[in-house]
Amino acid sequence: MRIEGIAGVLLAGGLSRRMGGGDKSLRTLGGRSILERIVATARPQVGPLVLNANGDPARFAAFGLPVAADVVEGYAGPLAGVLTGMEWARANAPDCRWVASFATDAPFIPGDLVARLAAAVEREGADLACARSDGQEHPVFGLWRVDLADDLRRAMVEEDMRKVDAWTARHRLAIADFATDPVDPFFNTNRPDDLAEAERLIAAGLVR
Ligand SMILES: Nc1nc2c(ncn2[C@@H]2O[C@H](COP(=O)(O)OP(=O)(O)OP(=O)(O)O)[C@@H](O)[C@H]2O)c(=O)[nH]1
Numbered sequence: 001m002r003i004e005g006i007a008g009v010l011l012a013g014g015l016s017r018r019m020g021g022g023d024k025s026l027r028t029l030g031g032r033s034i035l036e037r038i039v040a041t042a043r044p045q046v047g048p049l050v051l052n053a054n055g056d057p058a059r060f061a062a063f064g065l066p067v068a069a070d071v072v073e074g075y076a077g078p079l080a081g082v083l084t085g086m087e088w089a090r091a092n093a094p095d096c097r098w099v100a101s102f103a104t105d106a107p108f109i110p111g112d113l114v115a116r117l118a119a120a121v122e123r124e125g126a127d128l129a130c131a132r133s134d135g136q137e138h139p140v141f142g143l144w145r146v147d148l149a150d151d152l153r154r155a156m157v158e159e160d161m162r163k164v165d166a167w168t169a170r171h172r173l174a175i176a177d178f179a180t181d182p183v184d185p186f187f188n189t190n191r192p193d194d195l196a197e198a199e200r201l202i203a204a205g206l207v208r
Pocket residue numbers: 011012013014015016017018019052053070074075076077078079080081082084102103104105140190
């Protein structure tokens with residue numbers, strides 16, 4: 001699978017309640033925002049890249065990325081962001097048959113994430129792939145077929161589907177396993193304590 005055939009969607013549409021509100025992706029970590037870190041790692045891995053966020057897009061202007069609000073209303077969770085990415089790719093990146101999703105609260109994601117998701121899909125002839133570390137699946141870091149957008153929209157609108165797992169359970173899912181030594185690359189910052197832990201990992205030289 002060629003990189004030009006894969007669009008990317010950065011999921012930043014959540015409410016960050018556990019972080020105390022605002023955008024947790026814009027919190028500073030080691031001198032730059034978490035989102036800046038993720039854009040730097042994600043950017044080279046995909047073709048066209050869109051930021052999925054709700055509310056005033058001006059707060060993300062510095063990134064110079066297109067911003068797409070959730071296409072289903074009511075903060076329907078990360079699955080709404082995946083659907084938004086699929087529909088954005090279909091409208092704006094017609095050469096992309098796949099879209100890779102990145103949650104924007106994991107500052108240390110792997111540089112070979114998309115390549116390994118794509119390899120897993122090809123190896124297993126799957127409809128989608130997601131990352132796994134330490135036995136735990138991370139469907140917010142996934143690779144999704146754009147041509148399933150209408151099916152996903154139907155499931156969200158008509159069946160009120162909200163859980164990413166409910167969608168992955170319906171399809172042939174391939175898994176890409178990632179090592180957690182010295183740090184789980186999908187370590188995510190949900191709470192202020194997680195941010196403090198991430199600062200500690202950087203200060204200890206375990207991650208950059
Ligand atoms: N597009 C979109 N993305 C979401 C939504 N809810 C969560 N996300 C994203 O999914 C990823 C994981 O989010 P969570 O930590 O589960 O949710 P959150 O709303 O950001 O945080 P909490 O309110 O503390 O649960 C993050 O990148 C969020 O921005 C949503 O309703 N729409």
